[in-house]
Each structure stands twice: as structure tokens, then as C-alpha cells.
């Protein structure tokens with residue numbers, strides 16, 4: 001068992017960045033770098049992280065880093081990996097670096113999906129992390145394919161009418177060797193899944209729920225608490241998919257096994273300002289019920305549920 | 311590699327990693343986390359959860375030059391050793 005004491009002291013994400021107070025991407029980068037170490041090449045897809053990484057001539061990240069266009073996470077990784085393989089073939093590398101793509105939900109669910117899909121299908125050897133704050137935060141909080149039903153964004157002022165898509169399932173359908181979901185409230189689970197991803201060859205997809213204090217409208221001090229409540233209410237399920245099998249992990253596993261009681265989705269909605277409009281509207285109850293059904297459906301699907309046709 | 315601001319003394323086409331690339335972000339604080347070492351049980355939770363890498367692992371000291379005052383350490387500390395206190399006017 002890994003404990004906090006085992007996490008390296010060295011910080012590759014440096015203090016004093018441009019990130020907002022309580023930024024989930026900052027914390028996630030810190031922990032991911034501790035898991036992967038300094039022999040890592042980072043590819044940042046256009047997002048809040050492109051800003052908080054620092055701007056020329058200063059960088060908040062002590063790793064070789066490429067800033068790439070919105071749609072190109074998978075394609076850029078493919079190029080970097082090809083370069084690494086060429087250098088390795090010529091004997092110019094002692095140890096091959098880990099290639100890590102860091103992208104938001106906009107850059108993953110919507111704009112980068114074809115590029116990511118292509119890289120995954122080619123079996124490109126890299127780790128893709130989607131930090132999912134369920135909106136386009138950097139440009140002022142517009143809706144994305146990851147925004148949950150009922151959530152306010154500037155482009156869904158009365159609450160989003162559609163369900164979010166389940167992109168981790170789309171990645172599993174690519175038959176890649178490792179897919180995992182993580183939460184910042186469970187940092188050791190995150191750390192261990194990153195280390196496991198590093199040890200596996202091929203395309204690895206890791207997705208983290210990233211509660212954004214200004215975007216979701218809650219105080220920065222509550223960032224971990226909101227992350228925790230997402231898991232405890234089932235709105236964010238922790239699992240890993242490996243060798244054709246899905247396993248629930250950590251707090252989600254305990255919930256599915258009935259060791260801890262699932263909290264109502266409402267408890268999660270109420271601690272964020274972005275659901276205030278929908279909860280106060282006549283459609284509030286319906287939205288809440290639809291989100292509860294979404295949770296049950298996601299759990300059934302992960303358990304291998306096959307729909308019955310008549 | 312040195313992360314001091316002084317290490318960025320020359321022009322290059324490559325960005326240099328430094329602490330404080332947004333300046334002394336401690337100036338953003340409205341509330342300051344104050345830690346009571348008597349109550350601290352060295353669980354390391356504040357160190358793990360600080361998004362700004364502003365708490366040291368070995369001595370659990372808060373780096374007020376960069377701590378943005380997000381308040382996560384106060385909320386996550388299980389013993390109540392960290393309390394957010396309003397900053398004086400600067």
C-alpha cells in the first residue's frame with residue numbers, strides 16, 4: 001500500500017503560477033508529476049492549463065512542454081512518440097520518456113476526439129489525461145459535451161437540456177490497454193493509477209473530474225469536498241478497465257458493494273451554484289430524477305449490462 | 311535546476327521553469343492559513359491537497375510568498391490545526 005509518505009517531495013509544478021485559487025488542474029498536475037517523475041514530456045492542449053503553465057519566458061512547469069492547438073492532443077503525441085522511437089532506434093536515449101497529454105473536456109469530448117481516437121486506434125504509446133471541469137472554463141464557462149444535464153453555463157443559462165456523454169466508455173471501445181477514472185479527493189488512487197498507466201505500453205486514457213471553483217460557483221476551499229461528494233453521490237464513478245474487464249475502485253467500489261450508502265445526487269447539486277437555476281425552477285425535480293437515473297444507468301453499463309430487446 | 315526568479319537572466323527561445331511566474335501570488339490572499347503546530351499530527355493531508363505546492367513536506371511550513379489563500383488546507387485538515395485568518399490591509 002502506498003501512503004502519503006511515499007509521494008516524492010520534489011515539485012515539478014512550481015508555486016506562484018497564474019492558476020485561480022483552488023484550481024483542480026494545478027493540484028492534478030502536481031500529483032501526476034509525482035507519479036510519473038521528471039523523465040516526462042508534457043503536451044498541453046489549449047485550455048486553462050495553457051495559461052497556468054506560464055507564458056514566455058517563464059514556465060510554471062519543470063518539464064519539457066509543448067503547447068498545442070485545440071484539436072491536436074492525439075496527433076501531437078503521435079509525432080512526439082515517433083520522434084522518441086527514432087532516437088531510441090539510433091541509441092540516443094538512455095531511457096524513453098513518458099509522453100503525457102493534458103487536455104480539458106472541451107479539448108477531449110468535443111474538439112480533440114478524432115485526433116485522440118486516431119492515436120488510440122494506432123496504439124500510440126502515451127498517457128492521455130482529460131481533466132474534466134465540465135465546461136470551457138478558459139474562455140468564460142461555455143457548455144461542452146461533458147456538461148451535465150441541468151448545469152448552468154453562459155450558453156445554457158437555464159440549465160443544460162441534454163445529458164453529458166460518456167467518453168471513457170468511448171475510449172474503452174477502442175480496446176486500449178488501460179482506461180481509468182480518478183478524483184482529486186482520492187489522491188493515492190490517482191497516484192497509483194498514473195503509475196500503473198506509466199508501466200503499460202500503448203494508449204492509456206485517464207479522466208479526472210475537476211471541480212472548477214469560479215465556473216461551478218462554489219468557494220475555492222470546497223474543491224476537494226465537491227470532488228468527494230461527486231464520488232459519494234455516484235455522479236463520478238471510480239473504476240479502471242484493463243484486459244477487457246472493468247473494476248470499480250476505492251470509494252465507488254465500497255458504494256457498489258453496499259459498504260457505504262450512496263448519497264443522493266441532490267446533496268452534490270446543492271453545494272454548487274451552477275445548479276441553482278434548475279433546482280429553483282419547475283423542472284428542478286425532473287432534472288434531479290433524470291440525473292439519478294443517469295447514475296444508475298452508468299453503474300449498470302459498467303457492470304456489463306446488456307439491453308434486452310423485447 | 312534552480313527555480314529562483316534570478317535564474318532567468320538571459321534571452322532564449324525556451325521558457326525557463328521558475329517559482330512565481332505570476333509574481334508573488336501570496337498578494338492575492340484575502341485569508342491567510344495559520345497553522346498551530348501543537349494540534350498538527352503530521353498526517354500530510356495539507357501538503358498533498360495544496361494546489362499551489364505552497365506547503366513543504368518535511369516541515370509542513372506554509373510559503374506565504376506564493377500561498378493564494380484558497381482555504382483547502384483548513385477544510386481538509388482533520389485536527390483543526392489550520393485556521394484561515396483575515397489578512398491585514400496591505
Ligand SMILES: Cc1ncc(C[n+]2csc(CCOP(=O)(O)OP(=O)(O)O)c2C)c(N)n1
Nearest residue numbers: 046047048070104105106107135136137138
Ligand atoms: C480552434 C480553437 N478554438 C477556440 C479556441 C479558444 N479556446 C482556448 S481554451 C478554450 C476552452 C477550453 O476548454 P476545455 O478544453 O474544457 O479546457 P478548460 O479551459 O475548461 O480547462 C477555448 C475555447 C482555441 N484555442 N482554438
Ligand code: SF4
Nearest residue numbers: 350351353354356387
Ligand atoms: S492536515 Fe493538519 S494535522 Fe495534517 S499535517 Fe497538515 S496541519 Fe498537520
Ligand code: SF4
Nearest residue numbers: 360377378380381383
Ligand atoms: S490556503 Fe491554499 S494555497 Fe495556501 S497553503 Fe492552504 S491549500 Fe495551499
Ligand SMILES: [Mg+2]
Nearest residue numbers: 104105135137
Ligand atoms: Mg473544461
